[in-house]
Amino acid sequence: MEKAKAVSSYFGSMTFDQKVMRKKLPKEVFLALQKTIEAGNSLSEEIAGAVAHGMKEWAMENGATHYTHWFQPMTGATAEKHDAFLTMDKDGSPIERFSGGQLIQGEPDASSFPSGGMRTTFEARGYTAWDPTSPAFLMKGGKGLTLCIPTVFISYHGEALDEKTPLLRSMDAVSRSAIKLLNILGVEGVSRVNTYAGAEQEYFLVDKKFYSMRPDLVMSGRTLLGAMPPKGQQLEDHYFGSIPNRVLEFMQEVEEELYLLGIPAKTRHNEVAPHQFEIAPIFERANIAADHNLLVMEIMRRVAEKKGFALLMHEKPFAGINGSGKHNNWSIGTAEGINLLEPGDTPESNIQFLVFLVAVLKGVYKRGDVLRASIASIGNDHRLGANEAPPAVVTVFLGELLEKVLDAIESGKVDFATEKQVLNLGLAHLPILNKDYTDRNRTSPFAFTGNKFEFRAVGSSQPIAIPNMALNTLMAEAISELAGEIQAKIDAGADRDAAILEVLREEIKATRAVRYQGDNYSDDLQMAASDRGLPNLKNTPQAMRVLTVQSTRDMFNDFCVLSPEELDARLNTRLERYVKGIDIEVRTLQLMLKTFVIPNVSEYQGEIADSFNALVDASERIGVGSKALKSQGDHLKGLAESLSELIDLTAELDAVIARLEELGEGFDAADYCADVVLPTMERVRSVADRLEFMVDRSKWALPTYSEMLFEH
Missing domain, CATH: 1.20.120.1560 (Four Helix Bundle (Hemerythrin (Met), subunit A))
Incomplete structure (x- = not known):
């Protein structure tokens, strides 16, 4: 058997990453581009031209003949139009050329993509604009390679026609609010606050011969008919079981393709249902994670086809057994490397952590209906509330220790102290294990898992740009409101620490209803939701009505994420697709x-x-x-x-x-x-x-x- 190459030896080799840029770009161009990526500085046309030349030379050296602006229209998929580097010189001679203007801006036909009513059919012009924060890459296809340039997609008048533009705006909104709050907390010198994501992707594989004989799978992605066999998943023997060789070959080829593109796939395993599997990545900035998750889905489809499989991304392709989700792990941290959701060894005295934890509770409590709307779809309506998925009610799980910490703060017992927890197995040859602060509650739609939250209700077929945009926006609002409350008490003469503690105590009490530590699959949760006044939006039409509520519209508009017209476009598009x-x-x-x-x-x-x-x-x-x-x-x-x-x-x-x-x-x-x-x-x-x-x-x-x- 041929010895496998170390992944680190070829990871990202099909990506125009920092290592390639250092080699291909003049030093001043490279530094200017890094400032654009890290701080949002604008690029001059001269710098863009130099980047375009270096990008073209690298792409052609690797065998690329075409380039495309790769974008995310409101279709739930990606889009691309390929153009050749080839052009004709003044004397009629063929020449390869790629200018800064071609890098920065493209013009696909906008009339054929969903606009939700913002554009009429005859208003065809739309623009793609280069997003330098997400690296360009080479995609295999047919007999060659294509240079793919991640872009945003906007209309002739500047409205967002894609899913990426609002995501980037929401990340900026979180950063502005969080820096303001950190300054009030006495943390200065933070250049930017980023949100991070990692999407665990569940999927089914079925043999292509069966798939092609099922019109329902071909047309809709799920079985509209089909009786359960005597054995389903009741023995739970598939979960984490031995991976079949044919499936393992598929996984290995997928991973190799992902590593070439610099996508950090980390985990693979059997899921609960028969022929259901999962792939999970390492955390990245939310916008890059969104790009990479779409690429994961695309590459899995291509490799599945090659291996004689059909890849099923529908949230509930088979009735009676588990459907597929996309657990969206989300965190927030500074560009300088501080995770704002890291509790440390003594979370009860980590004020920075507690403030941002309470901000999450505040945001989810106030805007749980917005989170529910962000993951509403035909497929997810079948999955949410079934035995393997969170219900339509959005609650937060914190775990026993953090519940005690918040209860102590609310009651005024500020001398409460936690201890490092360990598990001693009582066997001399086995080590003592560190015990996490929280257990995992796999029934919770929004659970704290150590130093991040896991939004488990996201659908398997959905671009994660949508729920992350919603989550970022409600967090920007919650953080901004917390900052305002603390500052108001300071302005009224309160000591800063006392002001922070008083606001924490008020918000912990105000958001208690959204904290649920029990079984979210149970009838008890449904009764608790009713008693606590939590929204219980059972289907997509019910969920999408939140986008017509004025306070929702104000939030997206006030934080410069979606204008009223852009929000209406998404409402209309989602209803149309439903x-x-x-x-x-x-x-x-x-x-x-x-x-x-x-x-x-x-x-x-x-x-x-x-x-x-x-x-x-x-x-x-x-x-x-x-x-x-x-x-x-x-x-x-x-x-x-x-x-x-x-x-x-x-x-x-x-x-x-x-x-x-x-x-x-x-x-x-x-x-x-x-x-x-x-x-x-x-x-x-x-x-x-x-x-x-x-x-x-x-x-x-x-x-x-x-x-x-x-x-x-």
Whole structure:
């Protein structure tokens, strides 16, 4: 076997990173670019031209012939338009050229991307603008390489048409608010505060041959029909189990591609459901983490195709077993390297930590509905509240020790002291283990996990730019309000430490309702949410209405993240995608019923009827008794009645589709989808799945759950 190369020897070799820039750029150009990346300084056209030349030379040395501005429109995916470096010189000679202007700005057709009503179809002009904080990279494809330049995407009048621009704005908003608060706390000299993210990505792999035979998987990403096999995940033997060789080869190739792009994939393992897996990265700045997560999904799709798999990113591709999430680990820290959510050995005396911890509680308590809206989607509506996912209620888990710390501060017991906790296993040859301050609560949608928060409710198919933008914005607001409260008490004559402690005590008491340490899957949580006045937004239309609330609109506008027009665009786009997505699902179900299930069952019913009639004719000759005839007649009757019920429900489904066509794409259509279309689809499914167990497998044309989930 060929010895594997050390990852460090080729990590980032397809990325225009600092090491390459030092080599390819003049010193003054390199330093100017670093100031742009670290401090947000503007770049002159002359500097941009030098960067473009160095970037082109590096890309061509590696075999690239084209470049593209790589951006994130409001489609949930990425977009790119490739242009060749090749151009014609004045004398007609071919030459490779890439200017500073081409690096900084591109012009894709904006009319074909979602604008949510900000642009009409004939207003086609839009711009991509280089984001120098995210490194350019070379992407393999076809027989060559393409230089991909991360960019933002804006309209002719400057409105954000993408997911990245609001994310970058929200990071700036957090930084401004946090620096102000740190100054009040006596921490000076902080140049910038960054938010960091790491997205644990869950996914399913199924054999491509089964995938291509399932119109529902191809069209909607989830199974609209399918009965549970006798074995699902009830033995929990797949979780952290031995990874099948074919899957391991897929994972290894994915990781190699990611390492070449400088994406720090760290962990791989089997997840709970059969044929479900996870990949997790090392933390990065939130905007780079968002770029990298989209690349992870893209590369996994390509490698899966190559390996004969279909990659399923839908949040609930199989009914009855765990769906897939994207646990978004989030933290906040200074550019100088201080994690503001690091409790240290004595969290009760770490005022800086406590203030930012309380800011999180304040933000989530006040804007839990905004967080819920940020992760609302068709797929996540199926997943949230099921046995493997957090509920639609957003609560915060802190753990026993931090709960005691906050309770002590609230009650005025400032002499409370914690002790370092250890686990002694009582075996001489095993070491004593350090015990974390908090246990893990995998039922919590927003849990503190040592020095960061894990936002577990994010959907597996979703770009993390959206929830991180929402989280950053509500944090910017909460931090700003805390700073104002503390400063007001200082201005009124209070000692700074006393002012901080008094504000902490007030906010700990005010936000107690959002802290929940129990089982979020239980009915107790639902009752607690009602008692505490926490929003419980069950579906996407309910969740998205928060974007019409004036205080929500003011928050995004006041912190310069989304203008009212940009917020409306996202509301309209999300509703449109919800309605169109369910429209695709229900029409696919209609197709499957009429061209697969009903014909399959009818054919089998005919064979059973022929067999039964033959038995009746021969019963007297061979001595078959009435009891045997009744049993077989009852079987045929049950089959016929279930088929008739399915045919009637299919007609009802036809009427539901016709009504949906009349409603357009706004809240009326979205509510109808949630309240009528999806429940009708579930009733259809229950009958079809019952029939699957009654029909000869050789007559059932659709691959079953048993095949898709247990055949590697």
